[in-house]
Amino acid sequence: MEISVIAIGDELLIGQVVDTNSGTIARELNPDGWTIKSVRIIADNAGEIRKAVDMAMSETDVVITTGGLGPTKDDITKQALANYFGGEMIYDKDVEKNVLEVVRKRGLKINPLTAAQAYVPSSCKVIQNRVGTAPIMWFEKNGKVLVAMPGVPFEMEEMLHSEVFPLLKRHFAKDEFVEHRTFIVAGYSESVLAGKLEIFEREIPKGIHLAYLPKPGIIRLRLTGISRDRDWLAEQMRQLTVRLESVVGENIICEEDKMPAEILGDILRRQGLTVATAESCTGGNIAHEITAVAGCSDYYKGSVVSYANEVKIRQLGVDASVLERDGAVSEPVVRQMAEGVASLLQTDCAVATSGIAGPGGGTPDKPVGTVWIAATAGGRTVSRLYRFAGNRQRVINHATMIAEIMLIGLLSGREQLC
Amino acid sequence: MEISVIAIGDELLIGQVVDTNSGTIARELNPDGWTIKSVRIIADNAGEIRKAVDMAMSETDVVITTGGLGPTKDDITKQALANYFGGEMIYDKDVEKNVLEVVRKRGLKINPLTAAQAYVPSSCKVIQNRVGTAPIMWFEKNGKVLVAMPGVPFEMEEMLHSEVFPLLKRHFAKDEFVEHRTFIVAGYSESVLAGKLEIFEREIPKGIHLAYLPKPGIIRLRLTGISRDRDWLAEQMRQLTVRLESVVGENIICEEDKMPAEILGDILRRQGLTVATAESCTGGNIAHEITAVAGCSDYYKGSVVSYANEVKIRQLGVDASVLERDGAVSEPVVRQMAEGVASLLQTDCAVATSGIAGPGGGTPDKPVGTVWIAATAGGRTVSRLYRFAGNRQRVINHATMIAEIMLIGLLSGREQLC
Numbered sequence: 050m051e052i053s054v055i056a057i058g059d060e061l062l063i064g065q066v067v068d069t070n071s072g073t074i075a076r077e078l079n080p081d082g083w084t085i086k087s088v089r090i091i092a093d094n095a096g097e098i099r100k101a102v103d104m105a106m107s108e109t110d111v112v113i114t115t116g117g118l119g120p121t122k123d124d125i126t127k128q129a130l131a132n133y134f135g136g137e138m139i140y141d142k143d144v145e146k147n148v149l150e151v152v153r154k155r156g157l158k159i160n161p162l163t164a165a166q167a168y169v170p171s172s173c174k175v176i177q178n179r180v181g182t183a184p185i186m187w188f189e190k191n192g193k194v195l196v197a198m199p200g201v202p203f204e205m206e207e208m209l210h211s212e213v214f215p216l217l218k219r220h221f222a223k224d225e226f227v228e229h230r231t232f233i234v235a236g237y238s239e240s241v242l243a244g245k246l247e248i249f250e251r252e253i254p255k256g257i258h259l260a261y262l263p264k265p266g267i268i269r270l271r272l273t274g275i276s277r278d279r280d281w282l283a284e285q286m287r288q289l290t291v292r293l294e295s296v297v298g299e300n301i302i303c304e305e306d307k308m309p310a311e312i313l314g315d316i317l318r319r320q321g322l323t324v325a326t327a328e329s330c331t332g333g334n335i336a337h338e339i340t341a342v343a344g345c346s347d348y349y350k351g352s353v354v355s356y357a358n359e360v361k362i363r364q365l366g367v368d369a370s371v372l373e374r375d376g377a378v379s380e381p382v383v384r385q386m387a388e389g390v391a392s393l394l395q396t397d398c399a400v401a402t403s404g405i406a407g408p409g410g411g412t413p414d415k416p417v418g419t420v421w422i423a424a425t426a427g428g429r430t431v432s433r434l435y436r437f438a439g440n441r442q443r444v445i446n447h448a449t450m451i452a453e454i455m456l457i458g459l460l461s462g463r464e465q466l467c
Numbered sequence: 468m469e470i471s472v473i474a475i476g477d478e479l480l481i482g483q484v485v486d487t488n489s490g491t492i493a494r495e496l497n498p499d500g501w502t503i504k505s506v507r508i509i510a511d512n513a514g515e516i517r518k519a520v521d522m523a524m525s526e527t528d529v530v531i532t533t534g535g536l537g538p539t540k541d542d543i544t545k546q547a548l549a550n551y552f553g554g555e556m557i558y559d560k561d562v563e564k565n566v567l568e569v570v571r572k573r574g575l576k577i578n579p580l581t582a583a584q585a586y587v588p589s590s591c592k593v594i595q596n597r598v599g600t601a602p603i604m605w606f607e608k609n610g611k612v613l614v615a616m617p618g619v620p621f622e623m624e625e626m627l628h629s630e631v632f633p634l635l636k637r638h639f640a641k642d643e644f645v646e647h648r649t650f651i652v653a654g655y656s657e658s659v660l661a662g663k664l665e666i667f668e669r670e671i672p673k674g675i676h677l678a679y680l681p682k683p684g685i686i687r688l689r690l691t692g693i694s695r696d697r698d699w700l701a702e703q704m705r706q707l708t709v710r711l712e713s714v715v716g717e718n719i720i721c722e723e724d725k726m727p728a729e730i731l732g733d734i735l736r737r738q739g740l741t742v743a744t745a746e747s748c749t750g751g752n753i754a755h756e757i758t759a760v761a762g763c764s765d766y767y768k769g770s771v772v773s774y775a776n777e778v779k780i781r782q783l784g785v786d787a788s789v790l791e792r793d794g795a796v797s798e799p800v801v802r803q804m805a806e807g808v809a810s811l812l813q814t815d816c817a818v819a820t821s822g823i824a825g826p827g828g829g830t831p832d833k834p835v836g837t838v839w840i841a842a843t844a845g846g847r848t849v850s851r852l853y854r855f856a857g858n859r860q861r862v863i864n865h866a867t868m869i870a871e872i873m874l875i876g877l878l879s880g881r882e883q884l885c
Contacts (some may be wrong), residue, residue: 062503064493065680065687067485071508075482085480087515088508090489097505155856203858262483269483326751326772332758333744333751336772340750343826343859345774351782352772354744354754360769360812364782394778408761438573440621441761 050221051086052078053105057098057117057126058200061090070115070198073206077214080229082275083111093117098129102195110193111217113209116200118183127170127186130197134188136172144169144184147177173197176212180204185213194220226279228286231306232270234297235454236466239263242270242297249296254285265443266450267302267309299465302457309453310338316460317348322397322426324456326352327365327390329377330404330420334449350394355386365389376415378403383421384430391425398426398460400452404435406444420448424456424467431459431467468639469504470496471523475516475535475544476618479508488533488616491624495632498647500693501529511535516547520613528611529635531627534618536601545588545604548615552606554590562587562602565595591615594630598622603631612638644697646704649724650688652715653872654884657681660688660715667714672703683861684868685720685727717883720875727871728756734878735766740815740844742874744770745783745808747795748822748838752867768812773804783807794833796821801839802850809843816844816878818870822853824862838866842874842885849877849885 054074060066071088078085086109091097098117105112117126131138145167152159166182169175173186176196181204186197196213198205234242239261250259256276262269272289276282294301303312317324326335336352339345353364358377361367366389371381386401404420411417416436423432433455437447458466472492478484489506496502504527509515516535523530535544549556563585570577584600587593591604594614599622604615614631616623652660657679668677674694680687690707694700712719721730735742744753754770757763771782776795779785784807789799804819822838829835834854841850851873855865876884 060680062489062493062506063497063678063680064490065682067487067490069485071480072482072485075480079481086510087519088480088506090506090508092504101505203861260481262478262481328751328754332763333746333754333770333772334758336746336751337755337863340752340772340774340824341860341863345750350775351778352751352770353782354751354758354770354772356758356764357768357812364769364771364811393782394775406758442759443621445755445759 050083050111051109052083052111052113053109054085054088055098055101055105055112055114056088056090056200057093057114059092061116062092068115069202070200070205073202074113074115074209077206077209080227080271080273081218082225082227082273093125095125095129095132098126099133102130102133106190106193106195110221112193112195113213114195114197115205118197118199126197127168130186130188130195131170131172134170134172134190134195136170138168139171141167141169141175141184143177144175147179147184148182151178151180151182176208176216178204178208179211180207187216224277225275226277226282227273227275228282229271229273230286230290230304232272232293232301233303233305233307233309233312234268234270234300235266235302235309235457236300237268237297239268242268245297246293249292252292253289256282257285257289264450265447266454269306271306299463302454302461302463302466308338309450309457311342313453313457313460314339314342314345314348316457317398320460322460323348323350325350325390325394325396325399326452327386327399327401328352328354329356329361329386329402330406331402331445331449331452332356332406334445335400335402335452338449338453350396353390353393361386365393378405378415378419378421380421380423380432380434383423384425384432387423387425387432388430398424398456400424400456402448402452404444404448406441406448408441418444420444422448422452422455424452424459426456426459429459431455433467468501468529469527470501470529470531471527472503472506473516473519473523473530473532474506474508474618475511475532477510479534480510486533487620488618488623491620492531492533492627495624495627498645498689498691499636500643500645500691511543513543513547513550516544517551520548520551524608524611524613528639530611530613531631532613532615533623536615536617544615545586548604548606548613549588549590552588552590552608552613554588556586557589559585559587559593559602561595562593565597565602566600569596569598569600594626594634596622596626597629598625605634642695643693644695644700645691645693646700647689647691648704648708648722650690650711650719651721651723651725651727651730652686652688652718653684653720653727653875654718655686655715657686660686663715664711667710670710671707674700675703675707682868683865684872687724689724717881720872720879720881720884726756727868727875729760731871731875731878732757732760732763732766734875735816738878740878741766741768741813743768743808743812743814743817744870745804745817745819746770746772747774747779747804747820748824749820749863749867749870750774750824752863753818753820753870756867756871768814771808771811779804783811796823796833796837796839798839798841798850798852801841802843802848805841805843805850806848816842816874818842818874820866820870822862822866824859824866826859836862838862840866840870840873842870842877844874844877847877849873851885
């Protein structure tokens with residue numbers, strides 16, 4: 050099933066807010082074989098909305114709009130949709146009840162603008178938005194469906210996952226089964242991985258598709274199969290998984306769609322280990338990624354961001370004479386940082402980074418992008434030198450990812466990732 | 468001037484990569500009075516590209532495409548543009564030279580795919596891409612311009628800023644002057660600020676526009692004026708600035724378009740002070756934002772992410788009995804954390820956070836979103852309790868921003884921000 054997405058909002062066109070909703074929709078729908086044909090980002094403008102809806106409805110059977118439903122501007126989108134699909138604006142008591150409930154839970158008071166959310170076009174079915182005040186509206190025309198969803202990312206994501214997509218799947222149910230498997234591969238570039246998988250890819254049967262989804266440091270491989278024959282599909286997916294594992298299994302760090310910080314967390318929890326980080330050039334970003342995972346307090350104790358050399362010496366116990374001799378961006382220093390923070394915070398393992406994120410600070414010997422990374426666990430410390438490309442933010446992100454992968458490698462006995 | 472943006476790439480439609488380029492384009496162009504009318508995100512598909520280009524060229528005088536130019540897929544976009552604008556594919560020696568230079572700088576070897584970048588449609592003028600291998604192509608038709616740019620964000624941003632936008636401005640030069648001023652306002656919600664500025668807004672003369680650009684914790688106010696009369700414009704902008712300052716000046720933390728981490732950095736550098744952070748619920752994100760600013764080593768020494776209580780006690784010197792009595796998410800603990808890290812890392816000031824980011828860990832007394840924040844400087848410590856809405860990531864981001872603003876308030880004598 051192909052769908053169109055229309056993201057509505059002036060704020061998306063002035064660079065104030067990035068549209069992340071269309072990516073969220075893709076990630077939710079793709080595993081079931083649904084794909085986004087195109088995304089349109091338009092202003093809160095009745096003419097633009099009408100034109101975009103008209104084109105999208107002509108191109109695909111399903112259209113999802115996001116945004117344009119805030120209490121101060123809902124008239125435009127709602128009214129434009131009422132004009133397009135017919136009917137008039139009516140006051141919906143159930144929506145009012147839901148809005149009051151949501152407002153109450155947030156500890157706020159209702160105001161006239163919020164109360165106006167209860168007006169909806171008579172031509173739509175309402176799906177109550179459990180996590181926000183803008184009602185979700187389901188319209189149908191000539192066998193096609195348009196769903197108008199809120200633009201606030203967490204509301205959109207929650208309601209798409211729990212209600213809207215299940216309803217869409219039921220509405221357009223076909224006698225087809227969809228299966229998908231995701232493999233997180235580390236330690237290969239995309240072109241090297243593609244070379245290793247050349248024969249594997251040639252033998253993938255029709256109806257099953259392999260997608261490469263690279264990020265700095267990892268590649269997500271996703272097998273998606275669609276068939277009317279459930280047993281055939283299950284057997285094929287099983288065989289392909291076995292074959293894939295036999296070719297690149299050593300570099301598959303997870304067979305679920307998880308990011309390295311989450312994979313690392315799973316391993317630490319399973320092995321009953323605790324972790325700390327000592328960060329110089331990543332400046333707390335590894336800690337930030339580890340703590341972005343809910344429940345991380347089971348295994349994460351803390352970090353020392355040792356930007357200044359005196360913090361490396363005093364807190365982490367880095368040897369001042371080694372710092373003097375080899376510089377902060379060096380193998381002995383990054384190893385002492387990792388071992389130092391594990392000892393200081395009494396954790397079983399740790400990772401450390403020291404490098405030059407730029408734009409300043411580079412030298413001919415150690416240009417911008419030079420980063421030493423170390424990981425320590427069970428009395429063993431590994432370390433490696435990297436040269437990352439790109440600007441400051443990219444160097445920080447890449448080093449963060451590689452540090453997490455290095456510890457995953459060390460804890461799971463995958464030497465090639467250390 | 469209105470422009471259309473077309474973002475090309477399968478990866479943008481499967482949720483693998485978020486299109487940040489259109490936001491970058493908006494932020495670069497808006498201050499000069501140029502606006503984006505619509506953004507289309509489409510697949511690497513010749514038919515889709517042709518359709519989108521045709522529509523965009525009918526709607527605006529300038530079209531910018533991004534992406535679809537990687538060495539493995541450039542044939543599709545380039546060929547589609549050659550078909551649309553006429554001409555044939557030719558081998559361009561200057562592009563070859565540029566590609567070789569870029570590849571050499573990256574320390575890589577040329578391969579046949581990279582060499583193919585030198586083929587360009589004969590109907591375009593080439594703008595050499597100094598920072599990547601995909602050439603930038605400038606097409607003209609019926610007085611309208613389409614510029615095809617690479618999709619890699621840092622290449623797009625660098626070349627747009629340094630060459631493409633200056634060329635576009637010269638090409639469409641009008642006898643108009645554009646002036647803009649940005650004010651970062653903290654401590655007000657959007658609706659409260661709008662109330663305070665009601666009279667101010669009514670008195671803004673024609674040709675000058677005020678935009679509200681809110682983020683969690685701050686609102687960027689941007690005045691943009693366009694006029695043929697340079698002196699009138701300068702005088703109006705000056706008067707409006709004075710009037711704006713007289714109404715909300717106390718809450719304007721910066722009159723440039725900077726984020727709080729950068730504003731804080733400027734203040735610290737100016738006052739010759741150093742800073743550290745002690746983070747529990749923000750998990751290193753304040754450190755990450757401070758160190759995302761180039762040159763932060765002038766004032767930033769380091770951080771302790773004290774996720775576990777034992778780290779709060781042992782490293783930061785939080786009183787174990789107070790922790791026991793009041794819990795980690797409490798005023799005395801967050802104050803001791805701020806003071807403790809400043810003393811530990813010997814800095815002049817510090818911020819600290821302790822809260823419940825969720826989804827777990829909430830209680831009726833301290834629900835998810837409860838965060839205590841403290842800032843300390845010059846022997847004085849301030850602290851305040853917040854209840855942030857939204858999911859884990861949102862709570863972390865909001866708390867991070869407020870912590871930075873609190874220290875800005877403390878250092879600049881703005882009590883209402885403390």
